[in-house]
Amino acid sequence: MTTTELATRGIWQSWFRWTTAGEFAGFLAPALVGALTSSAELLVLAGVIEGAVLGAAQAAVLRRVLRAPQSWDWIGATAIAAGFAWAVAMIAVHNGERLNSLPLVVLLPLAAVAGTGVLLSIGVAQWFVLRVHVHRSHIWVLANALAWSVGLGVFFAVATPLWQAGQPPALIALIGAFAGLLMAATMAAITGAALVHLVKRG
Incomplete structure (x- = not known):
């Protein structure tokens, strides 16, 4: 294994450990709140906390790998995006009966737009921070959408x-x-693989 391969493998492993730990720790907030209450406001707030913890864990790796971006920018972007995703989800949950009464020709496009917004939220927010530090940073948006789509599928399964x-x-x-x-x-x-790809391209 070459030095470059060892380096990129180290980046992926570091990202995998920190991001897994950060998302797991952060997700405990909405998991606990959701077990105790159905309050949409509290769940959105818990989602913001989840995003902040995830962002802080990821920033710890990015500081070493890219020597950027600024931690608070990354943490703030991730926290806001996570709060947005939870807000969209709560709107859907708390208006389920009303939404189910809509005709499919209205419901399906509405669900597609809402689902796309949730899947793109974190990737797009982080892209605004990442784009000044790496080339072809749009890959990050696509990778995050895929990562969260598969990850949420695993969660519900x-x-x-x-x-x-x-x-x-x-x-x-x-x-x-x-x-x-x-x-x-x-x-x-999945996002770790995308980060390695972006680092290789400089």
């Missing part, structure tokens, strides 16, 4: 059959945390 009506809040939170860990690892693996 694991959590949905395990969650049952009448479960105690502690068990609901534990299931959510376990599924969140798998989601975090999936997202970290």
Whole structure:
């Protein structure tokens, strides 16, 4: 294995560890809040906390790999984007009956726009910070959309059959945390590959 291959492998491993840990730790906030309450406001706030923790973990790697961007810019962008994604999700959840009453010709485009906004939110927000430091930074937006799409798919595939009506809040939170860990690892693996690609291209 060449020196370059070792270096890029080290970048991916570092990103994978930090991002997985950051997203898992951050996701505990909405997992716990969601187990205790259905308050949309509190869940959006928990989502902002999730984004801030994730952003801080990722910034720790970016400072070494790119010697940029500024940590607070990255953390702030990630926190705002995560809050936005949770807000969109809460609007959908708390207006489920009203949305289900809409004709498919209206509901499907609305769902597509909302889903796209959620999947692109973090990648686009981080791109505004990253674009001045790397070439072809638009790849980051696409990679994040893929990463979160697959990661959320993993989360719901694991959590949905395990969650049952009448479960105690502690068990609901534990299931959510376990599924969140798998989601975090999936997202970290995909975005880590994208980061290595961007670093190689300079």
